[in-house]
Amino acid sequence: MSRSQHGIHHWGVLVAAICLLVGTACTDGGAPPPSTPGISSSPLVPQWVPSKPLPRATMSESERDTLNRKRLARLAELRGIANPPQVDPVRWIYPEEVGTVVVECLRDAGFGATSSADGRGFTVDAGSQSQMASLNLAWYRCSAMYPTDPRASMDVWNEAQRRAAYEYLTTSLIPCLKHIGAEPAQAPSIAVYLSDPGRWEYPDPGNQARMELWTRDCPPNPPTRAILGEG
Numbered sequence: 001m002s003r004s005q006h007g008i009h010h011w012g013v014l015v016a017a018i019c020l021l022v023g024t025a026c027t028d029g030g031a032p033p034p035s036t037p038g039i040s041s042s043p044l045v046p047q048w049v050p051s052k053p054l055p056r057a058t059m060s061e062s063e064r065d066t067l068n069r070k071r072l073a074r075l076a077e078l079r080g081i082a083n084p085p086q087v088d089p090v091r092w093i094y095p096e097e098v099g100t101v102v103v104e105c106l107r108d109a110g111f112g113a114t115s116s117a118d119g120r121g122f123t124v125d126a127g128s129q130s131q132m133a134s135l136n137l138a139w140y141r142c143s144a145m146y147p148t149d150p151r152a153s154m155d156v157w158n159e160a161q162r163r164a165a166y167e168y169l170t171t172s173l174i175p176c177l178k179h180i181g182a183e184p185a186q187a188p189s190i191a192v193y194l195s196d197p198g199r200w201e202y203p204d205p206g207n208q209a210r211m212e213l214w215t216r217d218c219p220p221n222p223p224t225r226a227i228l229g230e231g
Helices: 013-022 061-078 095-108 129-145 159-179 190-195 208-217
Strands: 003-006 112-115 122-125
Touching: 061 129, 095 112, 095 122, 095 129, 159 190
Parallel strands: none
Antiparallel strands: 003 122, 112 122
16 A cells, blocks of 8 residues: 655655744645634644734735745645646635645545644555556645645744744643643744744654644644634
8 A cells, every 4th residue: 555645845744733833844735623724622722812913914816826836836846747737726725724625635536535633734545556646646636726825834924923923832832742741842032933933843752643642732833813813
């Protein structure tokens, strides 16, 4: 059986889970995501919102489309698709919806896909090596049909949004990880974090099953809607 993991950056579920928070270079945008997209359902981090509400994040449709085309070009390159098909988008989705919307799309295409614990990534089974090309094409089509809103990428966040992410890290995420017995690294200073969010990394429990439990209880990323000023 040939299995592949959806992710953002290195195509792994675990990397997908921490991409936005640690500020790695995202390349795509897999327990179901929260019933209200962008709001954490973890009992340990319940419906987190920043202490200072953020204004609604805006981006022109042309800029969104440009960033999405670049994302799809990177995805096509990574999945070995020489001539990507033209696909009409259905709607923008939040990162937390990947585990339902994109997973359902892949299942409709005939592939066994399973959401990651935080809803931001997935694992998918090609069935056999001979089906990898078909899986890659379905992967591209589903990602093109339901593109992740570019406003959700830390690459485009302003200082206020990054400060809110730092607040989530220091007041919710690190305390949550300590509560479940993890040993997270100390948060860097706010100045260091603003200049290089990747200086802090989500701790590695040593196996994927435990990581799924950790990311379910202590989501690595602040809720998208809160960061975008939508909830």
